[in-house]
Amino acid sequence: MAVACALTAAAVLLPLAQAAPGNGHVPQVREPARMAVAPLAPGDTCQDPEASLRPSGLDGSTIQRIRAAGHLVAGVDQNSFKWGYRNPAGELDGFDIALVKAIAKDILGDPNKVIYRAIPTSQRIPALKDGTVDIVVRTMTINCKRLEDVAFSTAYFEAGQQVLAPKASKITGYDASLKGQRICTAAGSTAEAALATQSYGSVPVSVPNQLDCLVRLQLGEVDGIITDNALAAGQAAQDPSVQLVGSPFTKEFYGVAMNKDAGDLVRRVNKVLEDYRAGGDNSPWMTAYRTHLQPVLPGVSGPPAPKYRD
Structure with a gap:
């Protein structure tokens, strides 16, 4: 901090x-x-x-x-x-x-x-x-x-909540394509709660702050991120190798x-x-x-x- x-x-x-x-x-x-x-x-x-x-x-x-x-x-x-x-x-x-x-x-x-x-x-x-x-x-x-x-x-x-993933990823959204994938969310976020309710067989990874998820994605330590699309759009602008996939699955x-x-x-x-x-x-x-x-x-x-x- x-x-x-x-x-x-x-x-x-x-x-x-x-x-x-x-x-x-x-x-x-x-x-x-x-x-x-x-x-x-x-x-x-x-x-x-x-x-x-x-x-x-x-x-x-x-x-x-x-x-x-x-x-x-x-x-x-x-x-x-x-x-x-x-x-x-x-x-x-x-x-x-x-x-x-x-x-x-x-x-x-x-x-x-x-x-x-x-x-x-x-x-x-x-x-x-x-x-x-x-x-x-x-x-x-x-x-x-x-x-x-x-x-x-x-x-x-x-x-709304949406999935952010590398452009080369096979992840297609908040769906069965998450199975076996390491998916990052911020602790205490609505994304973390959503993944706890329906993980689609993914491996949840929790971090203190949302930016930590992007860093882990860049390091290859996770395979995707779930976060608000409003935040994810900013992250995608920072890193052109990632993109929002699928549709928002909540309205927040x-x-x-x-x-x-x-x-x-x-x-x-x-x-x-x-x-x-x-x-x-x-x-x-x-x-x-x-x-x-x-x-x-x-x-x-x-x-x-x-x-x-x-």
Whole structure:
């Protein structure tokens, strides 16, 4: 995991368990505010996990705590090309990073008042539950299982699970062609859960981060990868010897994840997303898509429509 380093005067990247040296405003672990997200109604079987709390610009205890600290603490990736990664200048960049900056600007008035914490896939939920981060913006799929532990914003991107394999491979998709093949997934990912449910006789290989799968594929240590097609498209752009095969076999939606007790922050992030989507082809969402994703993931016409449950 990366050593702490300054990105700008106000935005830094820190390892998961390390606080900013000498910075009294950013404690190592911050106690989540006690404002609970409305629970699902009795008997609700979570049939629509993308439904979130309605947006609000009002300040609650979580927002007040973030302002008092002077920074938004965001859990992100730094190894997902075009989502959260180091650009040639060594700065964090990508579609998810642009969204973090929009949230920080709304709450703090400055898009650079962010402490970035690089977290592996499997640590996204623990980092929220123990208060290490305020939000996770890391291509995180909204689903019912995760809603037991964290809260989500409305969806900000639609993706699907798909297989990434070498162009010379005989793997044809998420099907019987996986039999006997070593298939890599990130620990704690929806891809790992899918492979555990239906492996097609493959040999599952779990790694901490999605980029580790691409490295293992390049080294010949695995035969294929299952991941979100939105992430895989970036990996294929990095390595022209691999390609997406078959069709997506799930429909998944990315959301901003937060502590379950941070209902005011959930509503505030949903307000930011309402503004982020607004404006059609000239919206901040479409601008970020064209800047970061369109070259590797063309054909996306816009963000998913928000759903609310209250």
